[in-house]
Amino acid sequence: MIQKKICLLGGFGVGKTSLVSRFVHSIFSDKYLTTVGVKIEKKSLVLNEQELDLVIWDLYGEDDFQKVRLSYLRGASGYLLVADGTRRTTLDTAMALHEAADRTIGRVPFVLVLNKADLATEWELDDGAVVRLMQSGWRVLRTSAKTGVGVEEAFTTLGNAMLAE
Numbered sequence: 384m385i386q387k388k389i390c391l392l393g394g395f396g397v398g399k400t401s402l403v404s405r406f407v408h409s410i411f412s413d414k415y416l417t418t419v420g421v422k423i424e425k426k427s428l429v430l431n432e433q434e435l436d437l438v439i440w441d442l443y444g445e446d447d448f449q450k451v452r453l454s455y456l457r458g459a460s461g462y463l464l465v466a467d468g469t470r471r472t473t474l475d476t477a478m479a480l481h482e483a484a485d486r487t488i489g490r491v492p493f494v495l496v497l498n499k500a501d502l503a504t505e506w507e508l509d510d511g512a513v514v515r516l517m518q519s520g521w522r523v524l525r526t527s528a529k530t531g532v533g534v535e536e537a538f539t540t541l542g543n544a545m546l547a548e
Contacts, residue, residue, distance in 0.1 A: 384427075384434040384435070384436055385433065385434070385435050385436070385546070386435075386436040386437075386438060387435060387436070387437055387438065387460040387461065387542070387545050388438045388440060388458050388459045388460055389437055389438070389439055389440065389459060389460065389461050389462055389463065389541060389545075390439075390440045390442055390455065390456055390459045390462040390463075390484075391403060391439065391440070391441050391442060391462065391463045391465055392442060392462050392463070392464050392465065392477070392480045392481075392484060393464060393465030393466060393467075393473065393476065393477055393480065393496075394466070394467070394470075394472070394473045394476035394477070394480075396467065397465045397466055397467040397470075397473050397477075397498055398465060398467060398498040398499060398528045399441050399442070399463075399465050400422065400441050401498075401528035401529070402463070402465065402496065402498065402526065402528045402534055402537070403422070403424055403439055403441045404528070405528045405531055405534045406426065406439075406534050406535065406537075406538050407424045407425075407426045407439070409531075411528055411529050411531075421440050421441065421442050421443065421455050422440075422441040423438065423439065423440055423441070424438075424439045424441065425437065425438055425439065426439065426538075428538070428539065428542055430539060430542050430543055430546060431543070431546065433546055435542050435545075435546065437538065437542065440455060440459070442455055453483070453487045456484055456487050456488050457487075457488065459488055459491065460491055460492070460545045460548075461491050461492040461493055461494075461541050461544060461545045462484060462491070462493045462541075463493065463494050463496050463537060463538070463541060464477045464480060464481055464484075464493050464494065464495045464496065465477065465496045465498055466495065466496070466497055466498065466508070467498055467499050468497045468498065468499045468500065468502065468503070468505075468506040468507070468508050468525070469499050469502050469505045469506055469507060470507060471507040471508060471509070474497075474508060474512065477495065481493065481495075491545075491548075492522075492541060492544035492545050492547075492548060493522070493541070494522045494523070494524060494537055494540050494541045494544070495516060495521050495522065495523045495524070496524055496526050496533075496537050497513070497523065497524070497525045497526065498525075498526050498527065498528060499527060499528075499529075500525040500526055500527040500530075500532050500533065501527040501529045501530050501532070522540055522541075522544065524536055524537050524540065
């Protein structure tokens with residue numbers, strides 16, 4: 384069995400905690416609870432006949448990267464970068480967080496998660512920007528913590544990328 388630490392990074396209210404709750408416990412709550420500091424969960428997967436224990440660090444959302452959070456990244460083998468499709472600015476925040484993470488822990492696998500796919504009619508994201516990221520090699524997935532769409536795929540895509548390293 385292999386154990387890997389992963390982090391969820393993203394701005395305030397993008398759905399990081401909801402994604403973790405959906406993935407680990409198969410639940411979703413409409414009640415918004417702000418994460419204070421970090422919340423740690425675990426889930427085991429079997430990917431390509433390899434057992435993988437994910438230690439999931441759900442980091443509190445801020446719209447700027449504070450030094451205390453940089454220390455939470457140490458030892459991470461990968462991360463989910465979460466943006467809210469209904470708020471364009473959260474993609475800018477995710478891009479800044481990606482750059483900070485890259486400087487802090489180096490190049491590790493990551494997946495850009497465009498959350499709130501269930502609200503697609505309200506999306507503000509520019510498809511062109513997303514396509515350019517994908518063309519530059521980024522793994523990009525649309526998810527909905529509310530409906531569960533794409534959530535398992537986001538974590539397994541990251542898990543497979545880490546195992547391939």
